[in-house]
Amino acid sequence: MESDIAANGAAQVVSESSVIVADSLDLTFQTNDGPVQALRDVNLTINRGDFVSFIGPSGCGKTTFLRVVAALEHPTGGTISVNGMSPDEARRARAYGYVFQAAGLYPWRTIAKNIKLPLEIMGYSKESQEEHVARVLKLVDLEGFGEKFPWQLSGGMQQRASIARALAFDADILLMDEPFGALDEIVRDHLNEQLLALWERTGKTIGFVTHSIPEAVYLSTRIVVMSPRPGRITDVIESTLPLERPLDIRDTPEFLAIAHRVREGLRAGHAYDD
C-alpha cells in the first residue's frame, strides 16, 4: 500500500522538507480526577505542503495534538519541532495560523477589521494591512463583505472570514480544528472545494481535524487515524488520489477504498476500547 504513493512523495523520514516532527510525544493532563493521558507515544512527520487530516473518536487527542503544535499546550514527554524550532519559538516567529471550531470573530469589529487583527499585532503597515485584507477576502470568496459586521453574515461566511484571518499573515502552517463541523453538508462541500483550491494556490502545510471520513479522504494527502484512552496514532494513510479533485471523485472506487481503510482503522480503535 505505501509503495504506490504518488501524491507528493511524503515519507516518514525526517528530512529538509519536514515542517512538523513529533517524536514519541506524550502529554498527560493533571486533572482533579487524576491524570488523563491525552497523547501517548505520538510519532509523526509532516512535510512541507502536506495536507494532513486527523480523524478519530471524541477525546482521542486530535485537538490536543494541534494545540501542542501551536504551543498552546506543552508536552510532558518526547520532543516536537516546528520548522526546526520549538513550538514556542515557532509561535514567536508567527509560523502558524489557527482556525478554531467556532469562527470567534470579534463582534465589535467588521470583517475587514477582524482580518486586520493579527496584522495589527504583528505590526504590518496600514497599506500592507489593506493589501492583505483584500487578498484574503478574495481568496475565501468574501469580496465586498469587508465592511459588514459578523452578525450580518451566515455561519459559513463567518467561518470563511475566520479562515481568511488565519491566512492574512504569511504563516506557512495552517492548523484547523474542525473548522466546518457546525456547517451543513452543502456549505461544507463548497468550503472543502475552496479549501483545496486555496491549499494548491498557497502551498501551505495544513493540519486539519475532522470527524468526517469523506471530508478527510477528500482533502488530505495523508490521513492520521487516532484512538482514545490513551490518545495515540493507530494508522497513517497516504492518499493515492490525484491532486486534482472534483467533488465527484468521492464516488470513485479509489476514494471508497481509502475511506474503507479509514473506517477500519477507526473501528479497530473502538474495539480496543471495549
Added chain:
Amino acid sequence: MTDATIAKPSGLGAGVRAVSDAVLPVVAVVAAIIGLWYLACIPMNIHTALTDAERAGAVVTPAGAAERRDMGGIGLALANTEIVPDVFSQERPRLPAPHQVGMELWKTTGEMVLTGRGFSKRSLLYHAWVTLSSTVLGFLIGTVAGVGLAIGIVHSRVMNMAVMPWAIASQTIPILAVAPMIIVVLNSVGVTGILPKALISAYLSFFPVAVGMVKGLRSPGAMQLDLLATYNASQAETFWKLRMPSSMPYFFTSMKIGMAAALVGAIVGEMPTGAVRGLGARLLAGSYYGQTVQIWSALFAAAILAAVLVGLIGLIQRAVLKKMGMAS
C-alpha cells in the same frame, strides 16, 4: 381600491396603538401606586386628623386623643368617615398625600424658576445641584478607581488575592457610621467643600464598577485568548484589543449601579456635621422639624435625579455599543 384601503390598517392608527401599548402598562402601574398611596394615607394620618378635628369642635368617636392612641387606623377611619377627607390635607402628616408632595415639588422648583429665584437656597433645584455635583465628582473618582482596580486584579494574581477581600470588606462597613468620620477627619486636615462628600460617593461607587469590570475583563473565552496567543500578542495588546472591548457592556451596567450608589453616598455625606446644602441636608432638616412633605419631596427629587443620571448612562451605552456594532 376600497378593498385595499380596508385591508390595510391605517398607519396612524397602528402608530397610536404602538405608543399606547408601551405607555398603558406604565400609566396603569403608576395609577395603582398612587391609589395605594392615597389609601395608605387614611390609617397613617387619621389620628392627627381626628385630634385636629376634635380641637376644632367636631364630634369624634371615641373622644380623647389618649383614648385613640392605641386604636387601629382603619377602625378609626371607619368610625369617623366624615373626617377622612382631612387626612389628605394635614400640615404635618405622617404620610403626605401625593398631591401635597407634587405641589411642594412644584413650589420649590418650577414656581421658583418662574419667579426668577430658581437658584435661591430655598429652591430644590439648588439643593439638587449641590448633590449632583458631588455625586458626579465622586462617581468619576469611583469609576476610575474601580476600573484601575479591576485591571490590576485581572492581570495580577497577587492583586486578585490581596485586594478583593479588602474591597468586599470595605462594603460591609455601614456607610452611615463611616461618613461622619470621613467628613470630620477631612475637614480637620483642611479638605472641605464637595471633595469629602465626593469621596464618600466614590467609596460606594468604586465597588460595583470594580466587580463588574473584573467580570467584563474576564469575559473573553479561552478560545479568544488562545487565538491571540497564536499571534504571540502581548498582555497589553490582549487588553486593548480583546479584554477592553469585551468588557464594554459590563462597564456600562456597572456604571449605572455605581452612579446610583454615588448618589446615595452624596446624600449620606450631606447629613452629618450640620450640612445646610444638598438634598441630604433637606432630608435631615425636614425630619428635625417634622416637615414630612419636605422630606418626601426631597426623596422624590433624589429619585428623579437618579433616574436622569442612570438614564443618561443608558443613552451613552446605547450610542457606544451601536457604534461598536454590538447593540442588540
